[in-house]
Amino acid sequence: MILVIFSILVVLIATLFPFNFSFPDSLSPQLILASFDNTSSFGDLVNNILLFMPLGFGLTALSQRKMMKLMSVFLIVILISAGLSSIVEFLQVFLPSRTPTPTDIVNNTTGGFVGIICFYLWHSQHFIYIWSRVENSRVGNSITKITLLFSGYILLSFLISILWQNSIELSNWSLNYPLMLGNEQTGNRPWQGYISEMHIADKAIAKSDISRLLNSENDFDTIRNYLIASYQLINNTSYQDRTGQLPELSPQGQLPNIADEKGVALSSSHWLKTRTPATYLNKRIRESSQFTIMTTVATADRVQTGPARILSISSSTLHRNLTLGQQETNLDLRIRTPITGANAADLKFSVPNFFTDTNPHKIVITYSQANIQVYIDKLQNFYSFNLLELVPKEQKIFYYALTFIPLGICLTLLTIRKNKKLSFYRFLLFSGILLPSLIVERILVINTGKSISLKNILLGMFFTGVTMLILRLRASALLKKKP
Template sequence: MKKRQTIRNAHLLGLFKDYGLVAISVLVVLLATLYPYNFSFPDSFSLEEIVNSFSNTSSFQDTVNNILLFLPLGFFCTSLLQKYRAKLGLEILIVILASASLSTIVEILQVFVPGRRPTPEDIINNSIGGFVGWLCFNWLLSRSFAYILARIENNSSRRVNQRIAAFCLGYILLSSLNLVFWQSTTHLSNWNSNYPLIIGNEATGDRPWQGYISKVYITDQAISAIEAAQIFTDKDYFKNYRDSLLAAYKLDTGSKYYYRDKSGNLPRLLWRGQPVDTQENKGALLSSSNWLETADAVKKLNKRISNTSEFTISTTVATSDINQTGPARIVSISHDPLRRNFTLGQQGTALNLRLRTPITGENGGDVQLSIPNIFIDKQPHHLIITYSRPIIQVYVDNLQNYYSLNLLDLIPIAHKVFYYSLNFIPLGIYLALLSLLVKNNRVIHRLLIFLGILLPSLMLEAFLVSTYSKEISLRNILIGIFFTATTALMLKTRARILVKKVV
């Protein structure tokens, strides 16, 4: 009786401790995401306004931080649930729902906290963080997980071949999800429709560019080299685009106070600061005291380009200073220095490009896009920038002066390792469980391990090379193999230890 009471007291003490740790995890999340709690609630607001405020995206650093922030919550929730002996599927569901629910509450509250920007990606990343916490607990401490591994290890069911087939199919489907993820990384679907078009600065006025700009054309289609050659020779070529043409501002003619969009799609460009006279041969003179900005957000342009994930920008510019930095903004579709859809800028003599995609972040700066020695003089230069995911092509003055940048080849190694770990660690876990099912057949077991480790990484690289014209990378293949093999080996080793304890 005394022993039962001791066990019961220990169980209650364990529950109390787990509830406390879950509460502390929640408090840490609230502190990290809402401090200093300077909420500002308007007299009236609508559900539509709240939904519209979720148009931001996360940077790479935010993605990492959001996953790590919710890992303890998932870890301690799992510990608590296993004391109640919840079933495996229900356990996973509760952990993910708890993480997603807390994240949703936090993101909604951030709408009313100045300086905070809610994003739907944060909810996804926080949910992933909770699931990673579940994995870590089961991997390191869970005894119930040992029983699951033992049942798989000692599976003698007549239906084992059917289960192996089902697991193999699941592994192929899970591998295919990698392709879906990487296919979405270079879309422009995360463009914010509420950003204006700005010429010569940011809306905040703190990234000025000094120089002349004579015209700006923007379409929602990428162009070929043949079309680029025609644009260089025919100044009225964009009249042929019609439906595809989104903006046509001629800044070498027009009013002293504003410029109309000749395509009829966008608002007028208005002078900010002191208006200046247009010079017929050079265009509009821009400086730190005067720049141009559309009267309203260029919503039609942002939405059309977001849908097509393609665009072409043609402009003629002449810098007044070859040492401008910032980068100094020449053409920008942005909200402030930290949030943009696209920016064409000058960084010394280099042409600097920032493009918002899921892998380049909200500021478009997570992947560096720079072309040297473009602004080495103060003469006018005709620039054509075209994007068809994931390729950015830049023509300067003629077809021969040509540059091509592939976003997927320029992802920093730290970012790539992180994204590959998210993709291939689940494959390693799944492969380890699958190998336990076929352990009694050595030939199939060895073949399965070899193919399971090698194929997903090769499939992904072959897909990226064939679909996006990127260069084949042995390093990418080895990174995928490393995460799959290491995870599978670690889990199999852990499984053997746990199974021996259970048996």
């Protein structure tokens, strides 16, 4: 009971702190539904599962004292986990610092279920009971049936690879963020410089088209069908989107008294923001998971930090879809994906020594399937990044553990057999450890164009194999103690 109460308190503090609730004057179902238009990042998925695991563990332990059946335990844990998560997500509607997300309810409920599994793996009597049932089952002694189950295990590996593929999509972009040039919506990340044009497409355009864009002035015929925003910012006081699909860019602060051929002058006292959220832009990019940004910029200060915002599609310094900024002489890029988080700051991309002068520079940035290409002034001057190859080592180890430990548990259950043919058993064991890791890596290589990594393959095999080894050693030790 103490663990259950403690777990609930931890959940409430972790999800609702600092409890700065703000209730609107009028509340409608439409407002609540609009507040739930968010998706979780890959890191949020992990955290939400881990957060509810102690609750599932504690509820299962408590139910054992009541001598409840397994199905009843399962239903109680799932209902309580889902109920508590739903209450938390609803309360987050009234917290400015939180974003309620429907998938969080699913992830939290999954965490409660994982807590059940952890209890039965940890509790000696239940562990031996499950081990003996699987070991002596008819399925475990049928080559045909075990082969079918193994095929399902391999299929599970393919399904897990989908999770990795989704981690690089732009499916978690919020529809409600405005487009801003020269600052954040909060007004505390100003950029000193000039922008003469800004064009955004919902497709990663080809190199041949990029070459024409860099070598020609305003030659957009080849990409006109993909343009979702196009602003010319020279000698204008009204900044209308020439495609007619986005709101007008409205001046914020004081109008500058500077007329310059470099473009609109942006500073701490003057920046631009769309009058309403750039919903159409966000929706199109969220659906395609690709984009191209074309702009011409000139800095007025080569040592700006923050990063100072050149372009930002965001609601604050903590929530964004996209940011292009200056960090001293570097050009910084933040892109929101499930793996980079709601602030798009878990992984950062930086082009070094970009702002070494105050001259105008033409930039073309493309994103597609984890690949980021940045072209500066000419086609030969480019930088390339792959999102998955930039994941920090510690974070990657954690993600691989989350992916392959469950597979190790499944493979252990598949290979528990009393009357086993040694050659078949060895084949099952070896292929079961190797194939999932190979499948995940191969699919990521095909879909993202990243380099194949032997380290990643070995890391997946390590977590699958070590999980099996630990479970088998635990079973052997407990069976020896069994009278």
